[in-house]
Amino acid sequence: MKHEAPNIDWAGLSPVIALLGGAIVVLLAGLLRSRLVRERAVPFLAIVAFGASLGLGIWQWGEDAQVFIAKGSQATLAFDELTLMVTFIVAVAGIATVLLSWRALAPREAAHGEFYALLLTSAAGMVAMAGAQNLVTLFLGLELLSVPLYVLCATEMRRERSLESGLKYLIIGSTGSAVFLYGLALIYGATGGTDLREIATGAAGEAGGDVLLLTGIGLTIVGLGFKASVAPFHQWTPDGYEGAPTPVTAFMAVATKAAAFGAMLRLLDVGLIDAQPDWAPLLAILATITIVVGNVGALGQSSLKRLLAWSSVAQAGYLLAGVVVASSLGVSATVFYLAVYTMMNLAAFAVIVARERETPWGDDIASVAGIGVSRPALAWPLTISMLSLAGLPATAGFIGKFYLIDAAVDGGYTWLGIVIVIGSMISLAYYLRVVAAMWMRAEVAAVSATAQPRLAGADPEAERPQWELYLVAIAAGAATIFFGVIPSPLFDLATAAGRSLGLL
Amino acid sequence: MLRTYLPAIVFVGLGTLVGAIFTMMNSWFGPKRKRTPTTFKQDPYECGLPSEVQQGFRFGISFYLIAMLFILFDIEVVFLYPVAVQLRAFGTFALIETIVFIALLVVAFVYVWRRGALEWR
Numbered sequence: 339m340k341h342e343a344p345n346i347d348w349a350g351l352s353p354v355i356a357l358l359g360g361a362i363v364v365l366l367a368g369l370l371r372s373r374l375v376r377e378r379a380v381p382f383l384a385i386v387a388f389g390a391s392l393g394l395g396i397w398q399w400g401e402d403a404q405v406f407i408a409k410g411s412q413a414t415l416a417f418d419e420l421t422l423m424v425t426f427i428v429a430v431a432g433i434a435t436v437l438l439s440w441r442a443l444a445p446r447e448a449a450h451g452e453f454y455a456l457l458l459t460s461a462a463g464m465v466a467m468a469g470a471q472n473l474v475t476l477f478l479g480l481e482l483l484s485v486p487l488y489v490l491c492a493t494e495m496r497r498e499r500s501l502e503s504g505l506k507y508l509i510i511g512s513t514g515s516a517v518f519l520y521g522l523a524l525i526y527g528a529t530g531g532t533d534l535r536e537i538a539t540g541a542a543g544e545a546g547g548d549v550l551l552l553t554g555i556g557l558t559i560v561g562l563g564f565k566a567s568v569a570p571f572h573q574w575t576p577d578g579y580e581g582a583p584t585p586v587t588a589f590m591a592v593a594t595k596a597a598a599f600g601a602m603l604r605l606l607d608v609g610l611i612d613a614q615p616d617w618a619p620l621l622a623i624l625a626t627i628t629i630v631v632g633n634v635g636a637l638g639q640s641s642l643k644r645l646l647a648w649s650s651v652a653q654a655g656y657l658l659a660g661v662v663v664a665s666s667l668g669v670s671a672t673v674f675y676l677a678v679y680t681m682m683n684l685a686a687f688a689v690i691v692a693r694e695r696e697t698p699w700g701d702d703i704a705s706v707a708g709i710g711v712s713r714p715a716l717a718w719p720l721t722i723s724m725l726s727l728a729g730l731p732a733t734a735g736f737i738g739k740f741y742l743i744d745a746a747v748d749g750g751y752t753w754l755g756i757v758i759v760i761g762s763m764i765s766l767a768y769y770l771r772v773v774a775a776m777w778m779r780a781e782v783a784a785v786s787a788t789a790q791p792r793l794a795g796a797d798p799e800a801e802r803p804q805w806e807l808y809l810v811a812i813a814a815g816a817a818t819i820f821f822g823v824i825p826s827p828l829f830d831l832a833t834a835a836g837r838s839l840g841l842l
Numbered sequence: 843m844l845r846t847y848l849p850a851i852v853f854v855g856l857g858t859l860v861g862a863i864f865t866m867m868n869s870w871f872g873p874k875r876k877r878t879p880t881t882f883k884q885d886p887y888e889c890g891l892p893s894e895v896q897q898g899f900r901f902g903i904s905f906y907l908i909a910m911l912f913i914l915f916d917i918e919v920v921f922l923y924p925v926a927v928q929l930r931a932f933g934t935f936a937l938i939e940t941i942v943f944i945a946l947l948v949v950a951f952v953y954v955w956r957r958g959a960l961e962w963r
Binding site for chain 1: 846847849850853854932933934935936946949952953956957
């Protein structure tokens with residue numbers, strides 16, 4: 339029997355190839371003896387790989403490349419505007435993460451080559467997951483994303499919390515993967531296809547009554563909910579975020595969420611679009627629970643990383659609103675908010691990393707107390723980030739939330755829009771607490787540092803201000819303001835991503 | 843709308859119930875004898891032979907490392923056999939794919955070698 343080679347669009351695949359090729363180069367470069375190569379060239383190569391992926395993604399914009407077409411079947415991976423938007427988000431988050439971990443403890447303990455190679459591999463998994471047109475590719479992407487992240491969480495090997503975070507994420511993530519896989523199997527059983535378009539045709543007649551399909555959809559949403567930290571599957575988030583090295587937390591928070599929501603949009607809004615009347619109410623209820631749980635959970639936190647973890651749960655709830663409505667507007671709103679979320683979170687995490695190294699307070703809220711006076715270059719990005727996360731006007735977060743509420747109202751879920759507004763109101767309580775600590779409290783004297791054990795993040799070598807952290811913080815903060823005032827460039831990209839799924 | 847989930851709920855409920863019943867059935871209907879855990883019953887099963895492994899037995903971590911590496915490379919080489927047998931049917935595409943695959947294996951090998959995982963410690 340003669341087999342025909344599948345048709346592979348190499349140009350379309352190039353953003354992923356750049357990431358994976360970069361991972362191999364970085365891994366091998368990390369083996370070299372020279373300290374200079376390991377500590378300087380390896381992170382630089384990782385940035386080059388992320389940059390190449392970003393550039394190739396821009397080059398492929400509008401091409402709508404369908405890669406891996408075997409004879410007689412559909413493409414398994416599509417690089418349409420949605421995938422490329424996720425690629426951009428992941429690449430930007432990746433570059434920021436490399437800059438944040440440039441002088442961090444984690445890559446030094448886990449060896450530089452491995453650390454950055456794992457980061458690049460995980461990013462490739464995220465792109466594959468967002469672009470998957472096939473359930474098998476989707477699962478492959480999910481695992482390629484998750485497995486390196488489990489390891490990355492535990493890279494500060496001598497700190498117990500880091501190991502705890504890695505182990506918790508591994509166990510809960512595996513549970514999520516198993517549930518997700520079971521759901522995919524049931525969807526396949528109900529519709530007779532692993533391809534999204536086959537599923538769409540298979541589900542068209544079945545919707546509403548098929549138990550197998552409904553169970554499959556339910557389990558799949560649960561599985562993706564684990565990754566996107568949607569309540570009630572969010573329990574790992576605060577511990578995982580707090581324990582992981584802060585640069586890794588930043589990457590996990592923004593990039594994983596982008597990939598999970600990319601996959602959710604594609605699976606629900608393309609493959610299972612005809613079952614929308616069935617899953618939409620369920621998802622809307624999940625969104626409500628997530629918003630309430632996330633915002634209430636954040637209220638009592640004194641650790642900034644835990645606070646941001648709970649806030650990321652709440653933000654996942656807002657994002658779900660865009661998925662629920664299953665409209666082109668909803669997809670655009672979700673993608674827009676994901677991009678905005680990336681900027682504001684990166685600004686916040688860059689400041690946390692900087693203060694972790696400058697003070698003995700770790701990521702406690704005391705570490706940013708009074709920095710409005712002593713370090714305005716860090717205080718402003720964090721202030722902008724907090725106000726934007728809360729959704730105050732003139733920041734990108736406001737436009738993003740406005741857009742999501744617009745989509746929710748347009749899709750007949752006005753009450754969900756109201757829930758978002760109420761959630762944002764609650765969230766002001768804890769975001770403003772951070773702002774108040776920065777501008778209205780005096781800096782906590784470092785004299786008492788002797789009483790406080792020096793945390794693993796604080797490093798005597800890295801006491802002086804570090805330009806790369808300021809660069810990330812200021813650039814992300816500036817972008818948050820820029821897209822809050824002039825949202826149209828990002829708006830156009832998000833609209834193109836929204837149209838790419840072929841919804842109304 | 844939500845009524846469509848009724849069968850799913852029944853499905854889950856029935857699954858739990860049936861599972862629970864089957865687990866419990868043994869203790870309900872099985873012969874009830876006083877449980878006397880003898881030393882034989884508590885021994886780890888070793889194919890009928892008396893267990894010789896001491897509890898405090900230690901072995902070098904290198905065994906574990908080498909065994910894991912062996913499994914990794916072993917499984918990857920297994921993938922080469924079907925391609926080798928069917929290479930004519932698959933054509934050049936498969937050949938190129940195999941070369942890429944082997945190149946990646948070599949990268950893994952170089953990594954393992956340079957990291958010193960193959961040295962016996």
